Amino acid sequence: MLEDYLKDRRKEKDILLMTHIVAGYPNWDACFDLVDAMVDAGVDLMELQIPFSEPIADGPVILKANQDALERGVTVARCLEFGREVARRHDIPFLYMTYYNILYRHGVDAFVEDMAVSGIQGAIVPDLPPEEGDDYLRAMTRRGCNPIFIFSPTTPDERLRYLSSFAQGFVYCVARKGVTGMDTRFTEELSTYLARCRQATELPLALGFGVKDKQDVDYLKGKADIAVIGTQTLRLVDTQGVAAVGNFIRGLR
């Protein structure tokens, strides 16, 4: 179980790291290299984003990666193959991150079935609140996959509890308003928010949106269980290439 895995690992480390890549970006070879490098650098789990033409919750960097991948012909089928392959190669948990239409068009059951067979442990679908997710939740439960839900600073306590009643594996706490890839100020306000999240669920808490360096990660220790490194690695790939990523990750913790 993902939750247990994470809680176990947390006993060994102050904080866990989750990284993110866009499947097929900048190309398939680089993706395989990226995963290898990240696992090698000790990340604890990874999001594999399946590109979508309308990534409404993503900021410019990830948006551009989505579009670039699609323009170069990346298909959902190929992404699923990629997921299967990396899950086979590495023994950390992998999650899919994508928008609901990708699941919907593929067929939610078939999609989840594929996940399960491939050993993908969960999924983050940012435009699918539990209210709209009956089919998805049913399929995920049936196949033992973890639906990851999102907490946000604007979510009232009551709704935090409501969300956590559907969540499995861990909860993804969005650090602030806005989209991915913007600056987050790591302040008192953030830790109050994380305390609120902690109240609402027993699950491990991941914090994402704007985590970019060791200082940010250090700040999160004791407040969250997982630091999510998203846009920052993509930026690194764009500017310094895949080779720079391993050291960057190693330096975070």
Add this chain to the structure above:
Amino acid sequence: MLEDYLKDRRKEKDILLMTHIVAGYPNWDACFDLVDAMVDAGVDLMELQIPFSEPIADGPVILKANQDALERGVTVARCLEFGREVARRHDIPFLYMTYYNILYRHGVDAFVEDMAVSGIQGAIVPDLPPEEGDDYLRAMTRRGCNPIFIFSPTTPDERLRYLSSFAQGFVYCVARKGVTGMDTRFTEELSTYLARCRQATELPLALGFGVKDKQDVDYLKGKADIAVIGTQTLRLVDTQGVAAVGNFIRGLR
């Protein structure tokens, strides 16, 4: 008296000729030459048009001549001098043709006074119907100048009689609808119209608008007393120069 002069001359000729020039066009020297040539060719009376910026009843050829003259700085004062000079040099009757604003701005009384002093025998003011012409008519009568009025094919019989009650010297019958310089068809309809005009007044009848060659002039014999050659001489001046005008006129009758 203009009327008597015309009736006397008609005893000698089948038809009289009235020609038209735009004062100051194409230049003053040419104007003097033109008048000399026309008188020499035997025209019986002449219209001197004082240019106006809005010659609403004139067609493109005369309109252009008006504008050209104004652009080259022709003034009303200079036109009146010109009128005085030609009337002094030649013993045929001269008339002014212009629009009412020229008289109005100059002062109607002063304008008519100048005419009388200069020996200009009458005036044609196409935008001044008798209803609007009290001041003008009073001044013209006082100074013994002839107000020439216009009959048109659209004028009902009753109004022909009304107009002729103000007219002196002769009546200017417009051959057709439209402005100066368009083709007129010399047909049965025209002679019916002229017969209507004849019924309405004892004054000599001039026919204008579109008379352009000997055939037209011949057609008018016995139907009108005066053939008015307007646009056609201007065209000749524009295309062949002043020198061509004398022969053209001599060929008309």
Add this chain to the structure above:
Amino acid sequence: MNHNGYFSDFGGAFLPEILMATFDELTTAFKNAKADPNFWREYATLMSTYSCRPTPLTLAENLTRHFGGARIYVKREDLNHTGAHKANNVMGQGLLVKRMGKTRVIAETGAGQHGVATATMAARFGFDCTIYMGEVDVERQRPNVFWMEQLGAEVIPVKDGTRILKDAINEAFRDWVSNMDNTHYVLGTACGPHPFPEMVAWFQSIIGQEARAQVLEREGKLPRSIYACVGGGSNAMGIFSGFLDDATVELVGVEAGGRGLDTGAHASRLCSGDAAIGVAQGYKTYFLQDAEGQMKETHSIAAGLDYVGVSPILSHLKETGRARFAVATDREVVEAMRLTIRREGLIPALESAHAFVQAFKDAPNMAPDEVIIINQSGRGDKDIFTVADAFQDPGWREFIIKKAKQYHA
């Protein structure tokens, strides 16, 4: 008005004899229409089903607050079909043309607004249509030419004289004297020979009638002042008509001050020393003319105000002191327009913006319980080429340059 269409000593009908019968016919048709209550009813129905009458009276709350004086209302002639008050006159004359059994209409146009309105009316009534437009105006108002042509009108660029509005009027008269049997000349403003000033003012009086009822309903009292721009004078006469008998209501007409009265580059007939009484285009009024009676060149940023003459009825209202007249310069107009757009989301035509200028000058000096009405005679989006130039918008320039390149390719 006394006999023959005179207002004080202004107006009359200085017509070539050939048009006399046509004007008699028109005068009779107009008189009968005016005497026939069904005619006005038919007119009002047409305007409420084809155009959008009654047009609203909008309270400009933000501008009122901004100036801190009188409550500013805006009469929304910009919401008429085709975008200006011109529609009122044109549809009214269309009904008359039907009554007279004619099948063709002609018109002059300056801004193009009256041309588009006439072409629209002709399309609607099934008349043939020819529009005369000064060559200069054809060039600066191309979008309107395009629409006139699409509406089925033939647009004839007038290359004589100053090649603007007055020359188009002359040319329209020249057409008319050739074709009056089947043709009516739809004069676009309250100028020209009798009965045009009276007739156009009558059709436009629908503005004032509505505005008076609306302001009484909204405010329970009459306004202190009414502002309208003055080109030929039709929108001004239209709104003034509703308040002529209300002696307490001040009527304010605003002319085009162009680059300033002292530069000579303006179109102010009632406020400048460059104008004098005269007779042209068939009527007597103040004209911008020289000492010998030749008409002058005029200038305004607003093509629709760029005219040498002015309604004889307005000359009369000036003479009698019933109306006050002012000028607004091009520069003031652009500023007033900017402010109105920004504060109220209203885009007055450049013509209409002249009225706003004077209202903005006066409003701060009035009490907050006083009310004024500005006649927004038309909408400004038709003027985008002129406005973008006046505002010196770089994005617009780039766009046009790019577009031109596409056409070269």
Add this chain to the structure above:
Amino acid sequence: MNHNGYFSDFGGAFLPEILMATFDELTTAFKNAKADPNFWREYATLMSTYSCRPTPLTLAENLTRHFGGARIYVKREDLNHTGAHKANNVMGQGLLVKRMGKTRVIAETGAGQHGVATATMAARFGFDCTIYMGEVDVERQRPNVFWMEQLGAEVIPVKDGTRILKDAINEAFRDWVSNMDNTHYVLGTACGPHPFPEMVAWFQSIIGQEARAQVLEREGKLPRSIYACVGGGSNAMGIFSGFLDDATVELVGVEAGGRGLDTGAHASRLCSGDAAIGVAQGYKTYFLQDAEGQMKETHSIAAGLDYVGVSPILSHLKETGRARFAVATDREVVEAMRLTIRREGLIPALESAHAFVQAFKDAPNMAPDEVIIINQSGRGDKDIFTVADAFQDPGWREFIIKKAKQYHA
């Protein structure tokens, strides 16, 4: 509608968690407004004093005669302030924003029409305003960009994705998730997450309410069919709303057929095999998408119809058979527009002209005592650059080339 804004199986609210609270607030504000009769009264008053409501219902006599079938009426949304039905939605949302105490509005725009309307509303209400517009649309709709900027809005060209309407919507959502505290997103059509489809349709229902009363008054009976173009679906829902309960009244929505359904270059979500049900931009409906769920490029001569999704309420009306849907190609649209301009003096927007196409196909097959209504959602003079190109007008080209030369000098 059942729970959570579903119509049949369409609609819903597929929202990032961060927006949930904002949507709760909006839904509550909307519910309260809808329950409060004063709100609708305030809305109707605003629309009748600031815009020109009720807009007229015009009998198109000439087109009726031309086609020799049903009596053709045209509902004149083109006479709204800013020139299209978009004003209805925007002013309504403006009132809601005031209620919610927010101070900034953002909007997406394709044709520019909704952007201009929103910028106008913002100027009027004193809100800050940012408009997102695909870069492609910024280029083809420059005049609207110019006016938005004059109205005080910041226009941000969206350079991502296909750089048209859908991308502008994504970008607006991205702004919103950062600024929802003080910002309301004024969605421009009856799409997006609940409560937008219902809310926009509600504001637009003023069209149908008026049209129903007007046609009953004029004809004493209900129309046989109602025609509206379908971009996102707001003008269609607006007029359909008035007749939903009248089972005999056929509702016809017309989509953009572009260069033809078989070319792939179109924007038909309800009539073409290129569309399928999916979830994007926060709601579930028919989208033009590939087998894997990636959105396709769309094409229409009318920027306002150039969109991948469609109102879930219309998908529902298709599903239930209550409405019929058709397509009109670019070419047919230009022809219908030409004819309407020429015969009636009406200039429909290119978007609206789609509705005319289908009405013209159907009218000849109807009896002369039957009545149809076409919703003229906007006016076409805003489209002059596109229309002049579609009509291949040489005078226009020359004018633009000349104008560009002036700017180079």
